[in-house]
Amino acid sequence: MRARIDNNVLFLHHEDVPEFKKGGSVVRNSYFWALRSIAGRARRAGDWEYESEVWLALARMLMSFTESGYLGYRETILEFPLSQGEIPHVLRDVGTWE
Numbered sequence: 001m002r003a004r005i006d007n008n009v010l011f012l013h014h015e016d017v018p019e020f021k022k023g024g025s026v027v028r029n030s031y032f033w034a035l036r037s038i039a040g041r042a043r044r045a046g047d048w049e050y051e052s053e054v055w056l057a058l059a060r061m062l063m064s065f066t067e068s069g070y071l072g073y074r075e076t077i078l079e080f081p082l083s084q085g086e087i088p089h090v091l092r093d094v095g096t097w098e
Helices: 026-038 052-068 089-094
Strands: 003-006 009-012 048-051 078-080 095-097
Touching (some): 089 095
16 A cells, blocks of 8 residues: 655555445455544545554554455555655554555
């Protein structure tokens, strides 16, 4: 998922966050609700926002879904632009460069 940090807020690109689909995959819908539940803001057509206070929980959740094997790697990894600078320590296990 494309990600960026601005003013200590992590933004996930709205086109990369999972979609809720009624009658869809239980894992994907659970992933959607888990990500949404800790987001500071999760607008339908906007980037999802996560304050630094929840980054540890986000990292643990992403790692858990990655290790489950039900979702693709690109769906559970944070892809930062090279211009972002250093990836915060708490997000290094689930972050990479685009």
